[in-house]
Amino acid sequence: MSLTNRTKVVSNKRMSFLERLYLPAIFKGMVITMKHVFMKKVTIKYPEKTREFSEIYRGRHVLKRDDEGRERCTACGLCALACPAEAITMVAAERQPGEENLYREEKYAKVYEINMLRCIYCGLCESACPKEAIFLTKNIVDSEYGRAQFIYGKDKLVEPVEKDKRIDVSKRQTPEVLAFKKLPNERHNI
Amino acid sequence: MLKITIDGHSTEVEEGTTILQAARKIGGEIVPPAMCYYSKLKGSGGKCRTCLVKVSKGSEKDPRPMPKLVASCSTPVQDGMEVQNITSPEVLETRKAIVEFLLINHPLDCPVCDQAGECDLQDLSFEHGVDTSRFEEGKREFDQIDIGENIKLHMNRCILCYRCVYTVNQITDGRIHGVLYRGDASEISTFIQNAITNDFSGNVIDVCPVGALTDRSFRFKSRVWFTRPMDAHRDCPKCSGKVTLWMSANDIYRVTARKDEFNEVEEFICNECRFEKKNAEDWIIEGPRTITRTSIISVNHYQKLKQGSIINPVAKKIEKPSE
Ligand code: SF4
Ligand code: SF4
Ligand code: SF4
Numbered sequence: 001m002s003l004t005n006r007t008k009v010v011s012n013k014r015m016s017f018l019e020r021l022y023l024p025a026i027f028k029g030m031v032i033t034m035k036h037v038f039m040k041k042v043t044i045k046y047p048e049k050t051r052e053f054s055e056i057y058r059g060r061h062v063l064k065r066d067d068e069g070r071e072r073c074t075a076c077g078l079c080a081l082a083c084p085a086e087a088i089t090m091v092a093a094e095r096q097p098g099e100e101n102l103y104r105e106e107k108y109a110k111v112y113e114i115n116m117l118r119c120i121y122c123g124l125c126e127s128a129c130p131k132e133a134i135f136l137t138k139n140i141v142d143s144e145y146g147r148a149q150f151i152y153g154k155d156k157l158v159e160p161v162e163k164d165k166r167i168d169v170s171k172r173q174t175p176e177v178l179a180f181k182k183l184p185n186e187r188h189n190i
Numbered sequence: 191m192l193k194i195t196i197d198g199h200s201t202e203v204e205e206g207t208t209i210l211q212a213a214r215k216i217g218g219e220i221v222p223p224a225m226c227y228y229s230k231l232k233g234s235g236g237k238c239r240t241c242l243v244k245v246s247k248g249s250e251k252d253p254r255p256m257p258k259l260v261a262s263c264s265t266p267v268q269d270g271m272e273v274q275n276i277t278s279p280e281v282l283e284t285r286k287a288i289v290e291f292l293l294i295n296h297p298l299d300c301p302v303c304d305q306a307g308e309c310d311l312q313d314l315s316f317e318h319g320v321d322t323s324r325f326e327e328g329k330r331e332f333d334q335i336d337i338g339e340n341i342k343l344h345m346n347r348c349i350l351c352y353r354c355v356y357t358v359n360q361i362t363d364g365r366i367h368g369v370l371y372r373g374d375a376s377e378i379s380t381f382i383q384n385a386i387t388n389d390f391s392g393n394v395i396d397v398c399p400v401g402a403l404t405d406r407s408f409r410f411k412s413r414v415w416f417t418r419p420m421d422a423h424r425d426c427p428k429c430s431g432k433v434t435l436w437m438s439a440n441d442i443y444r445v446t447a448r449k450d451e452f453n454e455v456e457e458f459i460c461n462e463c464r465f466e467k468k469n470a471e472d473w474i475i476e477g478p479r480t481i482t483r484t485s486i487i488s489v490n491h492y493q494k495l496k497q498g499s500i501i502n503p504v505a506k507k508i509e510k511p512s513e
């Protein structure tokens with residue numbers, strides 16, 4: 001039984017004179033090569049050219065800040081629980097008096113790491129997050145020379161404080177979610 | 191012996207037994223949820239109303255139904271009584287309203303709360319609550335208080351079940367913990383912030399159905415579902431020494447009393463066991479505690495099944511390898 005019908009039985013019979021010349025075979029090969037030279041290419045010249053991305057492409061994660069620049073993540077661990085690849089780890093810490101402008105909740109993630117090699121970019125962490133803190137973005141994970149560099153900490157994940165450098169994720173939120181966030185009695189959810 | 195029928199299941203109980211206790215004797219899904227009643231605490235119950243049931247037949251002598259829903263934790267069984275719990279739409283509808291009442295002042299800060307994952311209020315609202323809130327007014331807010339070195343009180347989360355008050359009154363000697371003020375303004379307090387120094391005061395953490403009283407030594411250390419519950423014991427001069435250790439690898443994150451299927455403490459433990467013995471060498475570890483499959487704590491925890499509970503179609507072939 002074969003999976004494809006391209007199987008060929010290899011035989012050991014003596015080659016004829018023409019076959020032993022090899023020239024017809026080489027010529028046949030060259031024809032195939034030349035045909036491919038003029039065919040439409042399937043690859044593109046990355047990074048000069050990039051392909052079109054979906055607006056909701058699931059790439060590298062971002063940890064969002066709120067409007068006042070405070071980190072949204074409260075180290076609740078639900079993303080790590082939801083993650084099928086067990087790629088996320090975190091260590092929580094208690095917010096000290098005077099740090100109210102840095103962290104939104106009384107608990108925050110002191111360490112937050114995603115192993116980008118384990119991650120399968122499924123987006124379940126984003127769905128699980130009750131604080132709208134983690135989102136997948138259109139950005140893709142850079143190539144690196146070592147495996148250790150793929151463990152992204154907060155330095156790479158948290159978005160910059162500056163308003164103009166923030167990462168826009170509004171395309172990922174459905175109108176229903178955005179409307180839900182405006183309800184006064186559901187404020188605790190966001 | 192008195193005969194009682196709950197949702198079609200009958201049992202016989204002794205005089206003085208409450209409907210809730212009779213239901214627990216039958217077991218299964220007909221057991222009404224209880225947020226304030228605690229079988230180990232005398233006088234508890236009757237505060238939260240989550241255990242309301244419908245008595246469709248009062249007794250053999252007086253078969254009239256009771257006019258209103260009754261709190262099953264504090265209503266004694268009468269001979270021939272017939273009770274409806276999950277078979278009565280009225281009870282389920284009322285329970286939904288009760289959950290809404292309990293959540294009125296609750297901050298819903300589960301992502302921050304250390305109790306999340308083993309919280310009775312989470313279970314209750316997941317099972318019986320609605321997923322939206324109609325409450326728009328401001329919730330009552332209190333500052334967090336440290337009750338002694340080991341216990342944290344988040345009054346915002348308290349549902350005023352009085353369990354902790356009964357615990358301190360009954361397990362410990364000397365009244366140092368109680369409820370101040372009334373109605374919407376009630377709050378749990380240690381009188382004039384007296385630290386609870388009694389040897390068994392840590393048990394208020396375990397009896398609290400919500401995250402109002404939590405362990406300061408575990409505060410924000412981990413989440414309950416990332417740690418693994420292990421049964422362990424030690425030779426303790428003060429208490430039975432039988433505890434559950436919440437471990438990750440070889441580190442002990444938290445020590446609690448063992449809890450039964452109704453989330454009640456089996457045996458109260460002393461503060462030394464709870465707060466001071468955080469080394470694996472202090473304990474004789476018996477093995478992993480059985481967790482129900484539906485609990486979030488069981489996620490990603492693998493456990494060897496008992497022989498006999500494994501259904502393996504090729505087991506026979508493995509035992510007798512073919513020649
Ligand atoms: S995208 Fe999926 S695999 Fe990647 S970290 Fe999130 S939950 Fe885990
Ligand atoms: S689910 Fe959201 S808030 Fe919770 S730890 Fe993950 S990113 Fe932070
Ligand atoms: S602190 Fe906990 S145990 Fe005490 S009354 Fe409040 S909810 Fe009940």
Ligand code: FES
Binds near residue numbers: 226235
């Ligand atoms: S458990 Fe019966 S009223 Fe609370």
